[in-house]
Amino acid sequence: MMDGMEMTGTPWLDQPVMLHSSRVATCSLTPEQCAYRNGHWRYWYEADHVYALGATYFFIAVIGVCCIGFWTQRFAPTSLRNKTWWRKVVATVRFLSYRHHDVALFRGRTPSLGIGLLLVVGAIFFLAMTLGPQPYYWPNTKTLSYGGSPPIATRAGWMALACLPFMIVLPTKANMIASLTGVSHERLIVFHNWVGWAMFALALVHTFPFIVYNIWKGDMVSEWNTSVVYWTGVVAIIAQAYLQVFSLRFIRDRFYEFFKATHYVAAIVFVVFFFIHCDFRLSSWDYFIATGVLYTLAFLYPQIRTYFEFGLRHRASFTMVSDTTLKVTIPVDTAWRPGQHMFLRFVHLGIHAFTAHPFTICSIPVTRSSTEKSKLVFYVHPRGGLTGRLAKVASQRPGFSVPVLLDGPYGGVQGRPLHTFDHILVVACGAGAGFSLPFVMDSLLRLRQGTRAETEKLLVKKIQVVIATRDTQLVQWYEEALMEFLEANGLEIPTENLDISIYQTSRTNSQDNSTSKSPTGSSEKLNETVQVSRHLPINVFLGRPDITKVIRDATLQTGHSVGIAGCGPQEMLKTVRDEAAAAQLRIVNSESGVREVYLHTEVFSW
Numbered sequence: 225m226m227d228g229m230e231m232t233g234t235p236w237l238d239q240p241v242m243l244h245s246s247r248v249a250t251c252s253l254t255p256e257q258c259a260y261r262n263g264h265w266r267y268w269y270e271a272d273h274v275y276a277l278g279a280t281y282f283f284i285a286v287i288g289v290c291c292i293g294f295w296t297q298r299f300a301p302t303s304l305r306n307k308t309w310w311r312k313v314v315a316t317v318r319f320l321s322y323r324h325h326d327v328a329l330f331r332g333r334t335p336s337l338g339i340g341l342l343l344v345v346g347a348i349f350f351l352a353m354t355l356g357p358q359p360y361y362w363p364n365t366k367t368l369s370y371g372g373s374p375p376i377a378t379r380a381g382w383m384a385l386a387c388l389p390f391m392i393v394l395p396t397k398a399n400m401i402a403s404l405t406g407v408s409h410e411r412l413i414v415f416h417n418w419v420g421w422a423m424f425a426l427a428l429v430h431t432f433p434f435i436v437y438n439i440w441k442g443d444m445v446s447e448w449n450t451s452v453v454y455w456t457g458v459v460a461i462i463a464q465a466y467l468q469v470f471s472l473r474f475i476r477d478r479f480y481e482f483f484k485a486t487h488y489v490a491a492i493v494f495v496v497f498f499f500i501h502c503d504f505r506l507s508s509w510d511y512f513i514a515t516g517v518l519y520t521l522a523f524l525y526p527q528i529r530t531y532f533e534f535g536l537r538h539r540a541s542f543t544m545v546s547d548t549t550l551k552v553t554i555p556v557d558t559a560w561r562p563g564q565h566m567f568l569r570f571v572h573l574g575i576h577a578f579t580a581h582p583f584t585i586c587s588i589p590v591t592r593s594s595t596e597k598s599k600l601v602f603y604v605h606p607r608g609g610l611t612g613r614l615a616k617v618a619s620q621r622p623g624f625s626v627p628v629l630l631d632g633p634y635g636g637v638q639g640r641p642l643h644t645f646d647h648i649l650v651v652a653c654g655a656g657a658g659f660s661l662p663f664v665m666d667s668l669l670r671l672r673q674g675t676r677a678e679t680e681k682l683l684v685k686k687i688q689v690v691i692a693t694r695d696t697q698l699v700q701w702y703e704e705a706l707m708e709f710l711e712a713n714g715l716e717i718p719t720e721n722l723d724i725s726i727y728q729t730s731r732t733n734s735q736d737n738s739t740s741k742s743p744t745g746s747s748e749k750l751n752e753t754v755q756v757s758r759h760l761p762i763n764v765f766l767g768r769p770d771i772t773k774v775i776r777d778a779t780l781q782t783g784h785s786v787g788i789a790g791c792g793p794q795e796m797l798k799t800v801r802d803e804a805a806a807a808q809l810r811i812v813n814s815e816s817g818v819r820e821v822y823l824h825t826e827v828f829s830w
Contacts, residue, residue: 236452236500245505253370261370265357268371268378272506275353275379279386282349286342287401293317294406298639311819312812319808322801322823335414336801343418350422354380354429361433374433384426385508388498389515391419392491396522397567397634408635410582417471424468427461456501463494526567526631534558540570540628542618545603545704546697549658550615552583552602554628559589559598562662563789563824564636566600570610571627580631581610584791584826586658586705588665591713600630601705603658637789637824643670645787645822646685649778651771651800653692653792657702659826660689663789665709668718688723688778690769692792694730702726703760717759724762727769771799779807784818791826800825 238245247269251258261267264274297314304310320338334340354376362370393399394416397409438444448454467490470476470483495512502508534556543551552568560566567580587601606615617624642648648667650660667687691698710717778786786807790800804823811817
């Protein structure tokens with residue numbers, strides 16, 4: 225039980241219900257004892273201002289630093305970007321963002337060095353605020369009482385409460401933090417998870433000192449039987465423990481569907497009982513109000529876009545372009561950027577109509593001068609569930625369509641567009657092959673229009689695409705997609721700027737005698753007589769690409785700027801990030817190589 229409010233055990237909230245409880249306090253101790261009790265780091269009636277607001281200011285400061293860094297880099301003039309010291313600063317920040325480390329003990333990877341640094345700063349802040357002030361417990365005796373709330377429990381509880389708005393808002397698709405920092409919602413999930421762990425740890429530090437105190441006092445059973453505070457707090461922390469434990473990757477991946485189905489239920493239970501537990505103490509409900517307002521705005525924004533910007537009349541048509549690839553096409557009147565994704569909700573598909581699914585956009589919008597509608601195109605690798613059902617129907621009824629609700633676009637390249645770099649390198653594996661298409665299309669279109677009229681005044685010199693796939697029909701539908709785009713925009717077939725390499729990882733030597741392995745084990749190009757591509761500069765190889773060599777060769781070009789985009793399995797992205805990080809170190813150390821390297825990786829790979 226906390227100081228200043230007495231709970232009767234019958235109503236769930238004290239009566240009369242108010243927004244804030246009173247801060248008026250009396251002290252029957254000696255003047256010296258009262259002065260000690262009312263110290264800045266100990267005074268219960270100002271603890272929300274000292275600890276909850278302090279934690280809030282910490283979060284805002286971190287967001288502010290990230291915001292300043294993002295917008296400074298985005299709007300830096302070309303004259304500044306060309307300075308050596310600026311390139312080294314940017315390369316250092318990118319190195320921290322790209323570099324991860326393997327942890328054999330956990331069979332996984334650490335967060336990037338940049339995220340790790342933020343986590344260390346956060347840990348230092350919360351540990352200092354929790355363990356720094358003294359005392360942890362009041363020096364109470366059987367006849368002397370400074371208060372019923374242990375000071376360490378009080379400050380931990382207020383800081384846990386301050387985490388609530390940030391934890392709830394971070395995973396939403398359209399939130400203010402993403403808008404300010406340029407970090408897309410799917411990348412903020414890691415901070416949602418870590419803020420949740422911080423809040424859970426603080427909640428435990430808040431809980432156990434009360435148990436210790438009441439056992440010492442001898443009224444633990446009485447408090448449990450008569451105080452709503454105790455059992456509502458227990459329910460809240462059990463729900464929170466469930467959310468945090470099931471968010472562990474190895475558990476979440478194993479029981480994902482179950483966790484997804486129960487996640488929101490557990491979250492609602494947690495917030496409701498946490499709300500009752502706080503019982504309008506001081507300014508505690510202000511944090512629930514802030515959470516409600518921010519979450520409501522983040523929830524309403526995509527709903528408003530879905531129903532008022534996109535409307536309810538869009539239809540998605542489905543065609544199987546290969547045995548393992550489903551093409552989804554939606555005519556729209558909107559714009560998007562390469563690398564972005566949309567959330568689709570397919571109507572009239574039973575229970576799937578209630579859930580939105582993210583898909584990476586594999587096309588670009590038409591130019592403003594065109595009278596035709598743009599087409600959202602998605603190349604989907606069916607994996608069972610919704611996509612498996614759609615693929616099955618599409619194979620039986622090519623071109624069938626269903627109503628669809630749109631939400632987006634989200635994500636994509638947040639900094640400079642890739643077409644402003646000298647060398648564009650797109651690496652895609654598996655289901656992420658279609659991810660490369662909009663980057664190629666956008667760059668080819670810019671080449672015809674000429675980017676020298678733009679503020680960046682850079683011209684793409686080379687567009688390099690490396691794709692690894694088991695889909696033996698990928699070359700055919702990939703070429704058809706590009707040829708259709710070239711014809712629709714009146715573009716000539718590129719012969720100098722475009723280099724596409726497709727690696728067939730499912731074929732063996734016995735299947736094709738025209739292909740052999742070199743003594744070094746690297747892949748050799750298929751014989752030209754069996755080349756599937758007949759129009760575009762597409763080279764087909766047998767085996768897996770040496771992604772390390774591909775990226776290293778691209779980033780060792782002296783004086784060039786390289787924009788890299790990657791999509792595929794985690795192991796592939798690990799290699800891409802490591803090589804991009806190594807390139808940043810070469811820039812920092814003024815070694816030979818490119819003057820700038822930028823990396824964008826796609827989280828979704830449908």
